[in-house]
Amino acid sequence: MARVRPGEAANPAPPTVQRIRVRFAKRGRLRFLSHRDIARSVERAVRRAGVPVAHSHGFSPHPRISWLGAAPTGAASEAEYLEIGLTREVDPDMLVAELDAVLPDGLDVLTAVVAEPPPLAERINASRWRIELPGVAAAELAAAVEALLARERVVVERMTPSGRREVDVRAGLASAAVTATDGSSPSSTAGTVADCAILTAVVRQMTPAVRPDDVLGALDVVAGFRPPVPAKVTRLAQGLLDDRGRLAEPFDPDRVTTRS
Template sequence: MSRQQPEQQAPPVQRLRIRYAKRGRLRFTSHRDVSRAIERAVVRARIPMAYSSGFHPHPRISYAGASPTGAASEAEYVELGLAEVREPASIAAELDAVLPEGLDVVATVDAAESLAGSLSDLLTASHWLIDLGDTPRADVEAGVAAFLATESIVVERMTKKGMRAFDCRAAVVRLAVTEDGGLDLLLEHTVPAVRPDDVLTGLREAGGLDVPSTVLLTRVAQGVLDRAAGTLGDPLATR
């Protein structure tokens, strides 16, 4: 006897792209837990979600460019596929009202009115601010100068596929010292991905900088990189 075929779901009639922030203690939350919180909020807000086909349908929710655990962010992105057309501002307010404190909706647009391409296509670099605590400014400046003067800096990090070695210098578009002695970092999204902590490792190894074991990472923007200009385009910009 043949197995019954699963019911085929209708495709989304509208896709909304949402920028949200991960603030305060929520920066210590993993991406998996953040995604669960968003999925619960979608249900609580009674947002009319479209669902995937198959024996185990799930809501059409797509994430892109999630920040690492321990990092705060003002620029996280998610896309919702809806079964009904709704006003983006209304969905944003309904979702924000039921998300846990520290996950805050910042902006919402209709994907049909925004830039072409998937969210992943529109997130090619990140702008980070890194608080180095009480590290002397002179030491930070010397470390940054040595880092930037080095053509290639290979670092190692444990990944799901084991220990990986990669050049963290090549992904750095801009690295400067802020007024308060922290770091202003523009980092291109590469494969394998270079993270801010990899750059800190590079600063230790190539720049001799004694980086504190605990630093505060904050992503202030994500978007389409213009490497020549050193700028990021807004992924939620309208066409």
């Protein structure tokens, strides 16, 4: 066995010459996959597609794939992000097509760009969530949201691996709006019940992160609001939050390819 010289890595790997940022969706039944399951699926797809992924050094090299802000298990998403380090330059459009072809239906590659400064983490500080609540009156939900937005602080408790933690939901909630299934605003007429009330919430990234279930928990705290069935949650977008409450697309202005 060759002796490793001082300052040299054991089992050196080819250098990373390009980084590609990828946006993908988690849809349908695959929203119930854990982040670890998704990571394994992507790593397997990278191998099957023959992507020249870079690896870490050492005796147990790992593919250089980094992740940003994975959606919770059970939540769908149209805006999940990862970054892949490559040992040679690759056309992002080709990478999108090849990865999407070998990933299971429900993990759908949407967009890829060549990574440019600043880091992806500095381009994202908030998420937009769609929370569908079947059997809930839009007017009832709107009243609960109004009560939440009127508060300066609303704390809920969450169980974590390190124990219970308090989360200030109001501090993380940038905006919230209620619509019915037809996209109209909730009616002020008493007794009007939509088939499905929809809450669209923009939530800032903070520590600990405010999740959609935390928002529903805060509605229970301030208004006793409890949906009759589990909510269907989808992350619609991630990006930088501006003064008007809009999210800037993280890949702009360096977008190179998009798939619908």
